[in-house]
Amino acid sequence: MFLFKNVLNCRNIFAQVLSRISTVRNHCDLVHAFATRQSFSKPDLQAALESVEDFAPAMESFHHLYHIVENQPASGSFWPQFLTVASELNRPLLVRAVSNFVLDSPALHNNATIMQVLRLLISDNRFEDVLSLYQFMFHRLTDAEQKAFVSELISILGQTPYWESALPMLSLMGGHSRVSALRVLCDGAARFSSPKAVLSVLENLPEHIGVPNDRLFSNLLSRFPSMSDPNNRLDELLTLMHRKHWIVSENTAILIATWFNSQSPQLYRATLSVKILELNTKCPICNVRLPVFQATSEMISGLAAEFYQKALKGSGKDSLYLTTTPDELHTMNRFLADQTAPFDCVIDFLNLMHQFGVPFEPQKAGHFICEVSDLLIWFEG
Secondary structure, eight states, rough: OOOHHHHHHHHHHHHHHHHHHHHHOOOOOOOHHHOOOOOOOOOHHHHHHTSSSSOOOHHHHHHHHHHTTTTTTTTTHHHHHHHHHHHHTOOOOHHHHHHHHHOOOOSSOOOHHHHHHHHHHHHOOOOHHHHHHHHHHHOOOHHHHHHHHHHHHHHTTTTTGGGGGGGGGHHHHHHOOHHHHHHHHHHHHHHHHHHHOOOOOOOOSSSOOOOOOOHHHHHHHHHHGGGOOHHHHHHHHHHHHHHTTTOOOOHHHHHHHHHHHHHOOTTOOOOOOOOTTOOOOOOTTTOBBBBOOOOOOHHHHHHHHHHIIIIIOOOOOOGGGGOHHHHHHHHHHHHHHHHHSSSOOOHHHHHHHHHHOOOOOOHHHHHHHHHHHHHHHHHHO
C-alpha cells in the first residue's frame, strides 16, 4: 500500500511537471509566433494561433504580446481580431484567458475590445465581471461616445441581473431605438427580477411600445411556480394585459392556458377555442355584444385634413411638400390633369414611407402599401 501511494504521488508530480513544461513551451510559442510577424491581419492571426495549442497563458504572456503589438499599425484591432480568431479555432481556454487579461487591465484596451469581451462574459454568465467592466468603460466615455455605444450597452446590461443600471441611459435615446431598448430591459427584468418588479416595469411602459414579446411572457410565467402567491401575480398580469389592450400571440396564450390547467384544474379550465367572426358582433362564449367602432363623417374629414397637412402640404423644413422639387410638382399636376376616371386621393408612397420611418426594402414597402390600401378600402366601406 505504501509503495502504491508513492507511485501515485510520483505520477501526480510528473504530470504537474509536464503540465508546467507544456505551459512554458506554449507561452514561448505564443510570444514567438507574434514577435516574428510584421502584420496582424486576420490570416496572420489565424496562422499564429494554429501553431499553438489551446491553453490558458499567464498574464505575463499577454503583457508581452501587448508590448509587441502596441506600436504596430492597426494595433487597436488586434485584440478583437485575436478573440474572433481564437473563438473560430475553438480555443475556449485562450479566449477566457484574454477576457481575464482585459478585466485585469481594462485601461490598456480600447472600447471595441471591451465591448467584445463584455459579450463573451455574457455568454459565460459572468455577470459580476460584466458589471465591473461596463462601469469602467462607461465612466471613461465622452458624451458623444456614450450616445454611440448606448444601444449596445443597454443590450448587454439587459441580459444581466443589473438591467436596472441601464435605465438612466434611456434618456440618451429616442424614437425606435428607445422602444427596442425598453423591450430588452423588459426581457432582462422577466429573466432576473421578481415577477412583482416585472409587473411594475410593464405597468410603466409607454403605450407606443406595444405588446411585449413571447420571450418575456415565457420567462415571467416560468417564475410563477416558485412564488408563494402565484395566483395574485397572474391576476395582476391578466388585469394589466386587459387594461393595456394587449393582444398576445398564440404561443403566449398557450403558455397562460397551460399554467392555468396545470396549477388548479379543479378551479380553472382555460381554453383557446374563442373565435370572433367578422359578421358576428357577439362573443360566442359569454354572448356579450362587442363594441363596434363608429366613424362619423366629422372624424373622417378630420383624418383627411390631418393626412393632407402632414403627408402632402407640410408644416416645417423637413415636411414633404416643402422639400418637393418643382419638377416633381409639375409631374404630379400633369398626372392629375390626365386622369379621366374619378378617384379619391393620390398617395406618393416613397415620401409617405419616409415620413413614417419605414425602411425602403421591397418586403417592408409592399407590406406598408397593403396596409394603407386596406385602410382606404375600410374607410370606403
